[in-house]
Amino acid sequence: MATPLSADKLLKALRDEGLHVVEHRSWRTNNRNHKGAWGPTHGVMIHHTVTSGTTSSVELCYNGHSTLPGPLCHGVIDKAGTVHLVGNGRTNHAGSGDDDVLQAVITERPLPADNEANTDGNRHFYGFECVNLGDGKDPWPTAQLDAIERASAAVCRAHGWSQRSVIGHLEWQPGKIDPRGFTMDSMRGRIAKRLGGDPSKPAPTAPTSPKESHMPLTKADVEALAKTDGIFKAPKDSTTYATNRHWSLASHIEGLTTNVRLIRRTQLAQVAAIQTLAGLVGKGVDTAAVVAAVERAITDAVITVDVDINSKEG
Known part of the structure; x- marks a missing residue:
């Protein structure tokens, strides 16, 4: 249980973990807070976009669509490993899920089966959408998996959480399959190893802001x-x-x-x-x-x- 990170603190946490972060449009004020509470936060949820192409995926997650208004997550992780921040606050990414799963995340114990959809997840989880078709064939590049690991660890480190506070959408809401293409157990193992050490700083030549990367x-x-x-x-x-x-x-x-x-x-x-x-x-x-x-x-x-x-x- 924690107070949500401010926009500045989230940005700093991600960059301190060695990530290249792009601030997309007015992400700091893009949220669904008028539809419900944001916080207390308890964990991080990983998704796949079911789309291809960075630009279109980021715009979709920022704006949403006719049946699901945006933002659809807090950050979009592209195949090159860049994190595009698109929302700050409550976002439409988790939906209703299993309260038993939420309690397991809060107490950081092994997850039970998700067989109910009775608890508001948008209030309690940071969400990262990862650009992938989700068909089991679209590859997950090393840079992208590394960024998922780093982004999850960054939020956990900022709140003092362990890897057990990171779950996949498929572990929260019955019928969901994302992320498809790697297991969340393997990802939690990577996150645990990363949290055991200090954050890795970006290489000196890595761009550290949208302006630098587009000059x-x-x-x-x-x-x-x-x-x-x-x-x-x-x-x-x-x-x-x-x-x-x-x-x-x-x-x-x-x-x-x-x-x-x-x-x-x-x-x-x-x-x-x-x-x-x-x-x-x-x-x-x-x-x-x-x-x-x-x-x-x-x-x-x-x-x-x-x-x-x-x-x-x-």
Whole structure:
């Protein structure tokens, strides 16, 4: 049982645990406090978003949707291990759960089975949504699992709780399956080990605020990068080779992107051609027909790759 952390204390606790934290929009005043009490707090609850893509997942958790107003948690943990703070106070993440589970969390003892939904969890739990489809196939990168461990430990450390104060949504509310892809027992084991030592500070080069992580490169930065081992020299076939000693960073990235697309096109076109040839073996078709079929397969593959590359969220 504890008084909820203030926005400043929560932010400090997370960063002191070595996490990269982004403060999303007006997260400090984004809450559902008008719908009920926030606190006393008793634990941390872990979820998966059933979404992909960091930007869209963070916006969804900040705003909510037509049937469930936001915020949907306190922080969103993306696949790179960044924590995006989206709410401060009561949030729509836990719903109604089992009071026996809550009592076990309060007394920090093993959890009973969750077979009832009679207690307001939004009042008592910090919630972290983790970007994952929750289908059992979407991977959990090492950086993301590490961030879940650190974020949970940070809140527990701030309140003086043990790892037994961290639960999954599936351990609270009957019918829930999140988080799916790792076990909460294994995560609690990691948290216990972390709480046995001092917090790990961020590496000196890690960004410590949204402003630092989104600062544009200056002209001097670009020139300094360009001179590093000459890796940004303009290629000999570039129109700027004779007049510009160093290629711009933007041009270098554009060139890399073009090359990657070309490799991807070639790879898929070759696969399509092989599949087409395999389908024509033993059918008695003439050489011209084979060539025409292969050319069509390559054309279709290239078009498909262009559409695929340009339509997917980055």
